[in-house]
Each structure stands twice: as C-alpha cells, then as structure tokens.
C-alpha cells in the first residue's frame with residue numbers, strides 16, 4: 001500500500017507564551033492508503049498538534065512532513081489552502097458547519113471551491129448525504145439537526161472533495177456514546193467499502209476498539225503503535 | 231440591520247441638508263438673476279469703474295438689435311447717482327430711468343409694488359421709491375421729493391418728482407439704494423439725447439448666459455458685455471462656496487460612514503471568525519475570503535443606499551413643493567435678499583454623486599475588515615468556541 005502521510009523527527013514548539021511548550025518532540029510516522037487509524041493519548045500529549053500539522057493547518061518547528069509525496073511545510077499560505085482543498089478532508093470536534101447553509105449546501109460548497117460542474121456537485125452531494133444516512137435532511141440547516149447528524153454532514157463534507165484522507169480531531173467528543181458508535185460504524189463502512197483513509201484522534205475507548213491501528217502519543221512522542229487484525 | 235438603518239439615515243440626512251442649502255442658494259441665485267442682474271448686461275467699458283453719466287452707450291438701438299437676434303428680452307436704463315431729499319432729510323441714492331414695459335418683462339419690478347401703482351397713471355415726473363426710503367424720508371404717495379443730479383455737462387440740477395408707487399425688494403441694501411423714474415423724464419434732465427447707461431437682457435435659461443455674452447461680445451466691439459456672474463461676482467463666489475460646503479459636508483458624512491462600516495464589518499468578521507477559519511481550513515483561498523467580506527459590505531451599502539436615496543428624494547421633493555417657512559425663526563435672511571420660505575431642491579446629479587460616494591466609501595471601509603478576515607489563522611479561529 002502507498003504511503004500518504006510521512007513524518008520524520010517532527011517537532012513542534014509553541015513559543016508564543018512565556019514558557020515555550022514542546023508539544024511534539026520527534027514524531028516518526030507513516031500512514032498508508034486505506035488505513036483507519038486512531039491517535040490516542042492523554043490530554044496535552046500532542047494529538048491535536050500532530051493532526052494540525054498533518055492537515056497543513058499549522059507548521060512544524062523542525063522535522064519533515066510530507067503528504068502524498070509533497071513537502072507541505074514549505075508551501076505558501078495560499079498554496080497550502082489549495083493543497084488542503086484538494087487533498088485533505090476535515091472533520092472537526094464541534095462540527096463547524098456553516099450555519100446559514102443547508103446540509104446540501106454545506107457539502108456542495110466544497111466542490112464549488114473546486115470548480116466542479118453543477119451536475120456533478122448535485123449528484124455527488126445527494127449520494128454522499130444518502131451515504132451518511134441523511135437523505136431526508138438535505139435541506140435542513142445545522143441548527144435544525146442533532147449533533148450526530150451535524151457530524152455526519154461534516155463527514156460528507158470532508159468526503160465531498162475526494163481527498164486523499166480524512167483527518168478528524170476528536171470527532172465524537174461532543175456526541176453521546178450511542179451516536180458516536182453509529183458515526184464510527186459509518187466511517188468504518190466507508191473505509192472498508194471505498195478504501196477511504198481515516199486518521200482521527202480520540203479519548204473514547206469504544207471508538208478506539210473499532211480502530212485498526214492505534215498510535216499512542218505520550219508527551220509529544222509515539223509511545224506505542226499497534227496494528228490490529230480485524 | 232442596525233447598520234443599514236444607520237447608513238440609510240446618514241444618506242438621508244446628508245441629502246436633506248444639501249437639499250436645504252441648495253434650495254436656499256438656488257432661490258437666492260434665481261432671485262438675484264431674475265430681479266437684478268438678468269442674464270447679460272452691456273455697459274460702456276469705463277462705466278463699471280466709475281458710474282459717471284458720461285460713460286454711456288452711444289447707440290442703444292444697435293445693442294437692442296443684437297440682443298433681439300438672440301431672442302432675448304431686453305431693457306435699457308439711464309443710471310445716475312444723486313441725492314433724494316424730502317423736507318425732513320436727504321439721502322444718497324441711485325436713480326434708474328427705465329422703460330416700465332421693458333423693465334417689467336426683464337426684472338418684473340411691478341411684482342414688488344406694495345403701494346400705489348407701477349407708473350400707470352399719467353403724471354409729471356413720477357417716481358417709485360422703496361418702503362424703506364418712504365420711512366426714512368417720511369414720504370407717501372403723492373409726496374414730492376427733490377432729486378439732485380449731475381448732468382452730462384457737469385452741471386448740477388434739482389428736479390421735483392412725484393411718488394406714484396412704493397416697492398419693497400425684501401432686500402435692505404436694494405431698498406436703501408434705488409429709486410425708479412421714467413427713462414423719458416430722466417433723458418432731458420441729464421442731456422442724454424437717447425443714450426443710456428445699461429442694457430440688460432434675459433433669455434430662456436440662466437445656464438446659457440455665457441453663450442449670450444459671447445455672441446453679443448462679437449457683435450458689440452467697444453462695449454463691455456458681461457454675464458450675470460461677472461455683473462455680480464458675489465453670485466459666482468456664492469456658488470463656489472456652496473460647492474465647497476457640499477464637498478465638506480459630504481466628506482464628513484462619508485468619514486463617519488467609513489468608521490461605521492469598519493466597526494460593523496470588524497464585528498461581523500470577529501463574530502464569524504470560526505466560520506471564516508473553517509472556510510479557509512477546507513480550502514477557500516484568501517482572495518476569495520477577502521472578496522466575500524468586501525462584497526458583503528457593498529451588499530449592505532447597496533441595500534441602505536436606495537432606501538436613503540428614496541426617502542431623501544421624497545422629502546426633498548415634497549418640502550420643495552410645499553416649502554419650509556422659516557420666517558418665524560429668522561428675520562436675518564431678508565436682509566440678504568433671501569426668501570423666508572425655503573424650497574429645498576437637489577439636482578438629480580447630486581443623488582448620483584452621493585450614491586457613488588457611498589459605494590466607494592463602503593469599499594474603502596471594507597478593506598480593513600477584509601484584511602483582518604484573511605489574517606485569521608484557521609487553527610486559532612477554529613479552536614475558539
């Protein structure tokens with residue numbers, strides 16, 4: 001399987017505050033296409049920091065990060081935005097849908113940024129929303145949906161751009177465990193059936209149980225990396 | 231919503247004030263042109279320097295025919311400075327010898343009569359004096375003041391005139407300065423032999439005054455031909471002053487508008503930094519984010535603009551029709567030849583200028599908030615709950 005994410009001796013030091021924080025202290029990591037990987041670890045261990053750097057939202061202090069073979073640490077801001085748009089799907093902890101847009105529009109919007117044809121946008125939006133089980137909520141705005149439903153829209157939105165992989169920072173943290181479970185089931189199904197690569201961080205043991213690879217971070221370093229057979 | 235209302239109100243009040251001041255200025259200018267300066271005047275080249283009787287127009291008939299070629303309404307005047315005296319008092323005045331029919335058509339002097347009549351009864355040496363003069367000299371209809379003048383030959387003559395009418399220009403300066411007698415009475419007194427001092431003409435439109443002047447100039451070499459702005463330079467000054475005031479007032483309002491827009495849009499950007507952060511995280515280019523905030527601002531302006539313009543247009547036209555009576559508040563206007571009833575007015579071009587100014591202002595005001603929006607860093611913007 002091909003490597004989509006590769007980091008070498010990745011370090012991140014937050015130096016804005018009085019005491020610099022060494023959030024990542026040399027992370028070596030490879031993620032292959034089709035993985036369903038959980039990043040776990042105690043609070044403050046650097047999970048969010050790692051995902052932000054992998055996602056091109058933040059830059060490393062030291063070390064290398066390449067995504068799909070591209071060294072993204074050296075892209076300009078606008079190149080980075082375009083890179084994210086084409087290659088990475090994001091699911092955020094607090095959904096972060098655009099409140100004034102309907103479910104359909106939230107998903108379609110991403111493809112609009114990619115200049116896809118209207119026909120394709122509509123077809124893909126409908127199939128994605130059906131796929132995440134929201135075929136009947138297409139015209140609802142985020143405010144009219146439950147957290148679980150909103151997060152499903154967020155997953156559909158992340159998939160809409162046909163990214164190389166999807167990054168999700170604690171996607172289930174705001175959901176009750178039953179909803180979290182079914183969201184995870186849905187993600188797993190997409191991973192199995194369509195080979196979508198997922199990398200997500202979580203604290204939730206039930207979510208961890210479903211992961212096929214579990215990377216544990218402690219104090220900004222990889223403490224264990226466990227691949228499970230399903 | 232609040233911004234839109236505030237913007238619309240700002241636009242409205244600006245246009246309203248402008249309408250008011252343009253109304254005052256317009257009526258003052260029109261009044262002065264209609265009743266005093268006319269559109270063009272012709273004099274002997276030296277007459278302006280020194281209103282001496284000898285500086286006269288030798289061939290008034292030629293001037294008249296030139297003016298009639300342009301289809302202008304014309305009148306001619308013999309003008310002499312002198313003294314008017316009653317049994318009580320004497321005052322310096324300017325005596326104007328006019329042809330009542332022509333004068334009526336050009337300056338409408340008959341409309342200012344408040345007592346007596348406008349040279350209607352046949353009397354020897356009739357004279358029109360102002361209310362002010364009547365008061366100062368204790369003169370009434372049928373009184374006989376004596377007017378002392380210097381003739382063409384430099385001799386001093388005194389003649390009795392009979393008051394047949396009293397006018398009121400509603401302008402203290404004019405009321406104190408002018409008396410009117412008949413052209414044909416004054417001519418022999420001064421020894422004019424048909425010559426006159428001033429010929430005034432009025433056409434269709436005061437905007438054409440300069441054209442009239444240029445046309446007359448070429449036909450009347452050796453005479454001084456002037457448009458109303460040259461006859462009364464204060465009119466030109468008044469107009470420039472008005473334009474300056476308009477510009478200053480507009481700038482002030484636009485400045486306020488800019489700060490209002492910056493404030494509102496900054497709030498809007500900060501309120502939505504999470505959304506904007508997400509948009510940039512999922513791949514919206516900075517240029518597009520910038521454009522989005524700009525467009526939103528212009529959109530606000532484009533909603534507020536027609537509202538403000540429309541209300542302003544409605545108020546200005548309505549008040550323009552019914553007029554605003556300020557006589558209770560200001561006696562002062564009268565002394566400057568301004569009417570106490572003001573009819574606000576505003577040319578269509580002003581609405582267009584202000585509209586454009588608002589759009590430009592909105593664009594300028596939007597720049598800073600838009601820059602602020604693209605400087606947001608997605609990681610930080612999204613973390614904020």
Ligand SMILES: Nc1ncnc2c1ncn2[C@@H]1O[C@H](COP(=O)(O)OP(=O)(O)OP(=O)(O)O)[C@@H](O)[C@H]1O
Pocket residue numbers: 014015016017021022023041042043044045046047048049050
């Ligand atoms: N912008 C920042 N400035 C300074 N320090 C930061 C910043 N972001 C994170 N940190 C610090 O870096 C370390 C790693 O933070 P990070 O958010 O990556 O941890 P995490 O594993 O995601 O934690 P959690 O499970 O609580 O989300 C922490 O000590 C945190 O305080």
Ligand SMILES: [Mg+2]
Pocket residue numbers: 047048049169
């Ligand atoms: Mg975190």
